[in-house]
Amino acid sequence: MMALPAVLTSEVVPPAFPRLRWFALAWLAFWIPVYLWTWGWRNFLLLCDLAVLLTAAGLWRSNALLLSSQAVSTLVVGIAWSVDLVWRGLTGSHLMGGTEYFWDSRYPLWVRLVSFYHAGLPVLLVWAVRRIGYDPRGWKLQSALAAVVLVASRLLAPGWNLNYSEREPLLHRTWGPAPVHLAVVLAFLILILYWPAHRVLAAALPNRK
Numbered sequence: 001m002m003a004l005p006a007v008l009t010s011e012v013v014p015p016a017f018p019r020l021r022w023f024a025l026a027w028l029a030f031w032i033p034v035y036l037w038t039w040g041w042r043n044f045l046l047l048c049d050l051a052v053l054l055t056a057a058g059l060w061r062s063n064a065l066l067l068s069s070q071a072v073s074t075l076v077v078g079i080a081w082s083v084d085l086v087w088r089g090l091t092g093s094h095l096m097g098g099t100e101y102f103w104d105s106r107y108p109l110w111v112r113l114v115s116f117y118h119a120g121l122p123v124l125l126v127w128a129v130r131r132i133g134y135d136p137r138g139w140k141l142q143s144a145l146a147a148v149v150l151v152a153s154r155l156l157a158p159g160w161n162l163n164y165s166e167r168e169p170l171l172h173r174t175w176g177p178a179p180v181h182l183a184v185v186l187a188f189l190i191l192i193l194y195w196p197a198h199r200v201l202a203a204a205l206p207n208r209k
Helices: 020-039 041-045 047-061 064-091 109-114 117-132 138-156 178-204
Strands: none
Touching (some): 020 047, 041 047, 041 138, 047 064, 047 138, 138 178
16 A cells, blocks of 8 residues: 655644734734834844844744744843843943933833833743743854844944944943954853853753754
8 A cells, every 4th residue: 555645644733832923923013113113124133123033933833943042042131131121210320231222212102111022022932942842952043143143233234333243231342353343242142141041941941852
């Protein structure tokens, strides 16, 4: 008896996030035009905004690798953003920076409130990865993405300092020529943000086999 093609006999796997993926699509339909109108297309070069797009793609495709990479990307950043926002609200000064725009009255308040996704996205991603399984390759994918985005930020948005591609946030200085500075920023992202987040997630969440 002739065997049926594998595509006809393989089990159809339902999406891991049947409702949430539609919510993610609706969020993009709202969020992209708002940010495009307020900040311009260059803002989508920011790693935190790129995380929104990749998270939506990961939820839609039930892709553990994409979701894991963005969990690595946003875990420390989301906490730092939230801490700086609260610190600014309580003391009137920024602890680390990065939330200055939130207090800029030139932009509508409702638009600034949309940026609260920085606080919610890591929670969503940890929950999603816990459900679907953590892919240990996520930190490597995110490191490669960051390298490409840093170069694009420097070339496509000169003067904007997107992703600190021109001046780092602590001392507000440039570390040598562009290749050296970008290498320093990338090393910081990998060693201080991505690798520690990877170790925590790999230990705390079930790994996807």
